[in-house]
Amino acid sequence: MVSGIETRQSRGQGVGTSVPRPDGTLKVTGEFAYSSDLYLADMIWGVTLRSPHPSAWIRSVDIGPALAMPGVLAVLTHEDVPGEKFYGLEHRHQPVLAVDQVRYQGEPVALVAADHPERARRAAEAIVVEYEVREAVVDPRRAAFDPSCPTVHDHGNVLRHQPVRVGSDFEAPVVVTGEYEVGMQDQAFLGPESGLAVPAEDGGVDLFVATQWLHVDRDQIAPCLGLPPERVRLSLAGVGGAFGAREDLSMQVHACMLALRTGRPVKIVYNREESFFGHVHRHPAWMRYEHGATPDGRLLYVKAEILLDGGAYCSSSPAVVGNAASLGVGPYEVGNVRIDAYGVYTNNPPCGAMRGFGAVQACYAYESQMDRLAEACGISPVEVRVRNAVSQGSTLATGQVIDSPAPLADMLRELASMPLPEAAGADLLDMPGGVSQTTHGEGVRRGVGYGVGIKNICFSEGFDDYSTARVRVELLGGEPHVLVHTAAAEVGQGLVTIQEQIARTELGVDRVTVAQADTSVGSAGSSSASRQSYVTGGAVKTACEAVRERLDALRADGSSLVEALERAGAVEETREYRHRPTFPMDPVTGQGDSHTQLALCVHRAVVDVDVELGLVKVVELAAVQDVGKIMNLSALEGQIHGGSAQGLGLALMEEIQVTDGRVLNPSFTDYLIPTVLDMPPMRVSILENPDPHAPYGLRGAGEPPTLSSTPAVAAAVRAATGLPLSRVPIRPHDIVPNG
Incomplete structure (x- = not known):
């Protein structure tokens, strides 16, 4: 603490305290304004026409019937894209609107704007598209390894192959092998894709949107509109959850195109079914693992092949592959490693970022292997992990x-x-099946399982990962007030509260406001990779320190803060914060310091399984997580509970069913997510072992629980049933095949 300024930490509102969220009451009472609530008096509505086919040539598009309908103001196809026709996070090859072909079911083909959402929908249905259906590439194994397989893109079906090579001794007295599969999980956020685009007097556009990454959205939107970035202004609207699905564009370019064409504000809101087609999902995975160990369970080698289905377009799949490869052994010491991780294109739905980001899939496989190794060596699942656990210096x-x-x-x-x-x-x-009275306990067996996960925090492999913060201190109503402005997206994780707490801690000022996130301030990167507390927290802290230094100089004569501000007016500083550099993995050996920070979480699951009916009830989840520094305990506990719930969902119920490239269950009626009755009580122990490289010593905490909860639940079900159960989610028919 710099002399002369009292910190709010000592007064109960700073870092380390459970400050209430400013949006909490509004969300609980239903008064919070989400992006789907946006409204302007003269706005019109946009609707997207999507392909019913996973793979087809487009032979013709007749928009005449739609244009002839009353209330329709515009109908657009790829020919109306004013700038570049393609966009993308890593490779700009995804069309704004399909040009000559479609590569997945639900790909956008045309846009309609009308004076009522129902008129817009009916007009979209009136557009006549002639398709020539062709063979869809739906098997990722064939896409990766069969030379005769058709290519989804001209440059081939393998979008990244990342090997990891360490050592050469792949012999051991104890060997366990396994093949594992992870289904396609949806982020299942509650607020569907939505936003409002407003044409501006300068020929640009203002977009109010629910997103995770304002500046990268803008940098993809502007070229497609043929506009310079400064004329495409984004502001964050209320976000109803994200979990990675809002890293990619959805309706952003479409709404802006319609607004610029019609000269009217245009609102687009997806319904739930369209949302399933309008965003990326978690990569389904197929994995082969072989672990070699000594008779007492100490690892000698690990071999693994990890295959991730990226779907029709790239999104962030290369980075997902990098995570799966670099973390594919888990948090264990092993001297010999041979990993091959692949990401491939198919005509299945596009996949990209989801909480855990490649580490989730690998974790399920390597943790299942550790259980097999424990059984083969005759030791407990906990002991086999302890004997191989990494520590500082590993x-x-x-x-x-x-x-x-x-x-x-x-x-x-x-x-x-x-x-x-x-x-x-x-x-x-207390019974599997609950009040449906499917069982009274006759066939119920209890099982206990463990899971360990290691997750990278912040962006990796040489990405220029930084955030920007502008901090201003001035007198309002005669009292000091702090305004914090960043472009960091609050997506439900409590980031606004953390920024307030940091400002109070560093400046000792009670009244703090966090401005709406927008592109008028420098980039804060994405609200993903558990990074915002680290980098945006670091940026706010650094900017506050610069402000504090100036304020201390102004108060060198012993004057009060109020007196200093009366003389100087506002004091404002803008700062960028970068974490230490990372480096790309070597494309042949996989070596390199690719991550800036690593986080650990361990779970124990207790389940009751009716082995006659295939029903599972998770009785308890227990977790231990090291977070470096608790910034806000109640928010942190919410992150651990939420991540554990998503991991439980992947273990037992959540999967997008895709057959021949077609999604069979695009609704919350058929895509099941855990409810309050599915989520058990949690026993949580939170450790604080500060990371000396991070602001306040904190360690990103939102993703690690998602990794370890899935294998823990699966292991517990295996323990109860005695079945190998090598695929998640585990279904009743996996437990009772002939039931």
Whole structure:
């Protein structure tokens, strides 16, 4: 603390305290304004026509019937895109509107603007598109390894192959092998894609949108509109969840095109079914693993082949492949590694970022292998993990040294020492199937399972990962007031509150406002990779320190803060914050310091399974997580609970069913997510072992629980049933094949 300025930490509102969220009451009472609530008196509505086919040539598009309908103001196709016709996060090859072909079911083909949303929908349905259906590439294994397979893109079906090579001794007295599969999970956010585009007097456009990454959205939108970036202004609207699905564009360019064409504000809101087609999903995965160890369970080698289905377009798949490869062994010390991770194109739905980002899929496989190894060696699942656990100073498979605390063995011992829940009572709510009275306990068996996950925090592999913060202190109503302005997207994780807490801690001023995130301030990057507390928190802290230095100079004569501000007026500073550099993985060996920070979480799951009916009830989840520094305890606990719930969903119920490239269950009626009745009580232990390289020593915390909860639940079901269960989600027919 710099002399002369009291910190708010000591007064109960700074870093480390559970400050209430400013949006909390509004969200609980239903008064919070989400992007789908946006309204202007003269706005019109946009609707997207989408392909019904996963793979086809477009032979003709007749928009005449739609234009003839009353209330229709515009109908646009790819010919109306005013600038570049393609966009993308890593490779700009995804069309704004399909040009000559479609590569997945739901690909946008045409746009309609009308004075009423129902008129717009009917007009879209009136557009006549002639398709020539062709063979769809739907098997990622064939896409990757069969030379006779058709190519989804001219440059081939493999979008990235990342090997990891360490050592050469692949012999061991104990060998366990397994093949594992992870289904396609949806982010299942509650607020569908939506936004409002408003044409501006300068010929540009103002877009109010629910997104995760304002500046990268703008940098993709502007070229497609044929406009310079400064004439495409984005402001963050209320976001109803994200989990990675809002990193990619959805309706952004479409709404802007319609607004510029009609000269009217245009609102687009997807319904739930369209949302399933309008955003990326978690990559389904097929994995083969072989672990070699000594008879007492110490790892000698790991071999793995990891295949990720990226779907029709690139999105962030190369980075997902990099994560799966670099973290594919898990948080274990092993001297010999041979990993081959692949991402491939298919005509299945596009896949990209989702909480856990490539590490989730690998974690399910390597943790399943650790359980098999424990059984083969005759030791407990906890002990086999303890014997191989990394610690500070350990070297990962990529050659990167863990240079901050990593007390994994202690975390596992603490988890194992937690008391187990009591046996189920007679209450039907305690039984698998609940009040449906499908069982009274005759065939119920209990199982306990463990899972460990390691997740990279912040962007990796040489990405210029930074955030910008502008901090202003001035007198309002005679009292000091702080205004914090960043472009960091609040997507439900509590980032606005963290920025307030940092400003109070660093400046000692009670009244803090966080401005609406927009592109009038420098980029803050994406609200993903558990990075915003680290980089935007670091930017706010750094900007506050610069402001504080100036304020201390103004107060060198012993004057009060109010007196100094009365003389100087506002004091404002803008700062960028970057974490230490990372480096790309070597394309042949996979070596390199590709990550800036690593986080650990361990889970224990207790389940009751009716082995006669295939029903599963998760009785309890227990977790131990090291977060470096608790910034806001209540928000942190929410992140751990939420991540655990998504991992539970992947283990037991969540999967987009895709057959021949077609989505069969695009609704929350058929795509199941955990409810309050599915989510069990949680016992959570939070450790604080500061990372010396991070602001306040914090460690990103939102993603790690999603990794380890899935294999823990799956292991518990295996323990209850005695079945191998090598695929998630686990379905009733997996437990009772002939039931």
